[in-house]
Amino acid sequence: MPLFCLNKAKYQLLLLPHTNNNFVTTLKTKNPTFKHAENLFFSSFFNKWRLVSSYRKVGFSFSTKAAAVAGVSSSSSSSSSSVIMESEKKGIKISESGDYSKELGIAVSVVQMACSLCQRVQESLVSKTNDQVQSKDDNSPVTVADWSVQATVSWMLSECFGSRNISIVAEEDVQSLSQFDSIGLLEAVVKTVNECLAEAPKFGLNCPVRALGATEVLEAISRCNSTGGPKGRHWVLDPVDGTLGFVRGDQYAVALAMIEDGEVVLGVLGCPNYPMNKEWLNYHHRYYWMMSKLSPPTSESWEKGCVMYAKRGSGEAWMQPLVQTNTKYVWPNSARAIQVSLIDDPALATFCEPVEKANSSHSFTAGLAHSVGLRKQPLRVYSMVKYAAIARGDAEIFMKFARAxxxxKIWDHAAGVIIIQEAGGVVTDAGGRPLDFSKGIFLEGLDRGIIACSGAILHEKIIGAVYASWDSSNL
Ligand SMILES: Nc1ncnc2c1ncn2[C@@H]1O[C@H](COP(=O)(O)OS(=O)(=O)O)[C@@H](OP(=O)(O)O)[C@H]1O
Ligand SMILES: [Mg+2]
Incomplete structure (x- = not known):
């Protein structure tokens, strides 16, 4: 590892991947049940259909095609919102019903803004010891970034589409932030939101005419109190997905999706720390951060950060680089098409899973991996960056089996699922059925766990292994 030879054993240890090899569990195989056969048939039909649409050459095509996907045109149309006017000037077409071009264009700009906000806050967390981490009721750390992103996205979407017309389902609630002992935190959030909104023109959006006050910020956060459901249009936001990764200076994502009549129709996933050199996904991002400080900042090997997006039924998914300081964002910002990996041999495939054992059973997935012949170490990555890794072709399988x-929650999956599907992959529950986003904030009826794969062959193998081993597992 010449890159890491700092002649200090300490550093070599630090640079070890934060993954363990747990390929030791053996499983008793059982005959598939009738339900298994039925579900395999279902998933196989579904997968083949997906596969047919995905087996095409995408390569590195640039801007014009990405623009077409999002309906970019130079046409203008009348609109009362100044933000929409600005978007139109950028070339984002006002969408007709079912087109979603305007929604996609604005959602991508807003996620770009949110990523830039998160980067600033995370830099300050990584470089200093922080006093910006709070405890939520469930003891997971919550940061200024969570609330600030939620306020910013909510304010922007309300400006663009009208606060009365908009339904937003999002992770954070306003309670702990509005308590009297949270004044310092609220001040930090208001400051962060205003700093971010002031930069809106850089992202082709309009900023507020004057800075927002605390009441307006709290209002924007609490406006995201929708519970979704089977009818109508709902935006779904995870302001900082992978909070643990975020506070640890590692991977996290800003995830925004749109659900219409229970179906995810748009997904945008900002991954500010996603390394373009995929090998770095194996390492704790803190070391990547440290190395990028040591080596020249212009070094291409440290290139990181992207926003991925897709629109239902387009059969295409796209990735833009993050907007850099002092650069103006111009849609579609050098977007390039992404596609899932074509590897279907388990011995060559990489599987991802949550970092925390508490969030998914590592021993069960190790057993599955062993039984289908996966040989590589699991890639443990925080947040929906796991979905991004599958969509980009950097890994082939994502499995999550939460405790009974x-x-x-829908915000932990919506954006990632549609991006993988449009990039040519397959996402179902462990019974082979599609995830149901129509039942409110939870993925109701989810069968045991979530399986996302680059293709049908691996997917069928994993589903088969789940059926064969579930009864003997202690889940
Ligand atoms: N007990 C339990 N079981 C399963 N899942 C849980 C659990 N608790 C939380 N969560 C949700 O998992 C989200 C983090 O998932 P990750 O895949 O990023 O997990 S990990 O942090 O890498 O371990 C995390 O999202 P964030 O809160 O945005 O970080 C939670 O919504
Ligand atoms: Mg989350």
Whole structure:
């Protein structure tokens, strides 16, 4: 590892991947049940259909195609919102019903803004010891970034589409922030939101005419109190997905999706620390951060950060680099198409899973991996960056098996699922059925766990292994 030879054993240890090899569990194989056969048939049909649409050459095509996906045109149309006017000037077409071009264009700009906010806050967390981390009721750390992103995205979407017309389902609630002993935190959030909104023109959006006050910020956060459901249009936001990764200076994501009549129709995933050199996904981002400080800042090997997006039924998913300081964002910002990996041999495939054992059973997935012949170490990555890794072709499988009783939330999956599907992959529950985003904030009816794969062959193998081993597992 010449890159890491700092002649200090300490550093070599630090640079070890934060993954363990747990390929030791052996499983008793059982015959598939009738339900298994039925679900395999279902998933196989579904997968083949997906596969047919995904087996095409995408390569590195640039801007014009990405622009077409988002409906970019030079046409203008009348609109009362100044933010929309600005978007139109940028070339984002006002969408007709079912087109979603305007929504996609604005969502991508807003996520770019949110990523820039998060980067600033995370830099300050990584470089100093922080007093910006709070405890939520469930003891997970919550940061200024969570609330600030939620306020910013909510304010921007309300400006663009009208606060009365908009339904937003988002992770954070306003309670702990509005308590009297949170004044310092609220001040920090208001400051962070205003700093971010002041930069809106750089992202082709309009900033408020004057800085927002605390009441307006709290209002913007609490406006995200929708519970979604089977009818109508709902935006779904995870302001900082992978809070643990964020506070540890590692991977996290800003995830924004749009659900219409229970179906995810748009997904935007900002991954500010996603390394363009995929090998770095194996390492704790803190070391990447440290190395990038040591080596020249212009070095291409440290290039990181992207926003991925997709629109339902387009059969295409796209990735833009993050907007750099002093650069103006111009849609579609050198977007390039992304596609899932074509590897279907388990021995060559990489599987991802949550870092925390508490969030997914590492021993069960190690057993599955062993039984289908996966040989590589699991890639443990925080947040929906795991979905991004599959969509970009950097890994082939993502598995999550939460403990019994835990209900998965729609904001932890919506954006990632549609991006993988449009990039040519398959996402289902462990019974082979599509995830149901129509039932409110939870993925109700989820069968055991979530399986996302680059293609049908690996997907069928994993689903088969789940059926074969579930009854003997202690899940
Ligand atoms: N007990 C339990 N079981 C399963 N899942 C849980 C659990 N608790 C939380 N969560 C949700 O998992 C989100 C983090 O998932 P990750 O895949 O990033 O997990 S990990 O941090 O890498 O371990 C995390 O999202 P964030 O809160 O945005 O970080 C939670 O929504
Ligand atoms: Mg989350």
């Amino acid at each position: 009783g835990y209900k998965e």
